[in-house]
């Protein structure tokens with residue numbers, strides 16, 4: 001089976017091919033122009049997807065050495081994400097599938113992230129505890145099988161990646177903020193700054209807005225003219241990263257303590273964070289579980305994870321994808337795309 005996976009939910013245009021279970025192409029085009037604005041501008045994002053989608057799909061097929069006629073399935077992110085950006089990928093993929101008579105599989109973006117780990121060898125064993133941390137999402141999931149999972153907790157305000165981006169912006173470190181914060185934190189020497197993070201009601205939920213405010217207050221108090229020496233930036237970046245990662249670790253540990261899992265995995269852009277990987281690895285060792293870390297190219301938004309999720313849906317015989325129309329509702333992040341058995 002050859003699956004073409006397309007992803008355009010935010011600021012990455014991606015096209016990938018999975019042939020007989022192997023990724024043979026995974027091309028990702030990251031839109032750079034948002035850096036000027038310190039965040040993603042939806043209108044610019046949609047327009048850039050329009051420019052890139054067709055050439056990217058063509059190049060991915062060439063790289064995978066397959067022709068469109070040989071593709072069996074066309075899978076695409078149906079949501080959640082930026083509506084204008086989603087529409088570009090969705091209509092492109094659906095049009096392609098309709099015109100060629102191919103099977104069309106809409107995929108939930110979060111379920112796509114869950115499947116990053118399943119692109120690795122060995123993949124996570126069920127039941128798997130999976131942390132999805134990106135610029136738009138922070139979720140802890142109990143993934144029981146290919147057709148059943150439970151959302152244990154989520155953020156009640158900002159996503160983890162969003163907090164990295166906002167704190168980086170406070171210090172003029174550029175966008176995206178995650179890699180900049182990590183890099184700056186590596187030069188910390190004192191390592192004695194601590195920023196409090198809220199312990200949210202609801203056992204596994206997260207909150208990041210208070211942490212961002214406490215960094216803001218610290219900066220306002222100590223650097224009223226907004227000029228922060230580089231060394232001080234590093235100390236702040238280190239303190240912030242410890243708290244941000246610490247909160248993810250605390251809830252992951254709680255879930256491991258209270259549940260029964262056979263593996264631990266992580267996905268999403270923040271999964272690229274070295275400190276988070278290090279601490280999750282320690283946790284997995286403590287609980288004697290295999291820790292499945294996706295390759296960097298599968299952490300950020302990518303078409304391979306979308307194709308992988310489509311493969312699992314097909315293999316587990318799920319014919320009903322949960323959505324009857326492309327975008328029934330964008331009211332909640334989970335209302336607009338296929339979800340299997342929520343509990």
Ligand code: KG4
Pocket residue numbers: 010133134135136137160161162164165176177178179182268269270271272273274299300301
């Ligand atoms: O998954 P992703 O590419 O896009 C979304 O779906 O949001 O995640 C992007 C997020 C950004 O917030 C970025 O700052 C964060 O992932 N990120 C990191 C690192 N690399 C990317 N956060 C912390 N440490 C990193 N090394």
Ligand code: ZN
Pocket residue numbers: 109113134268269300301
């Ligand atoms: Zn994502």
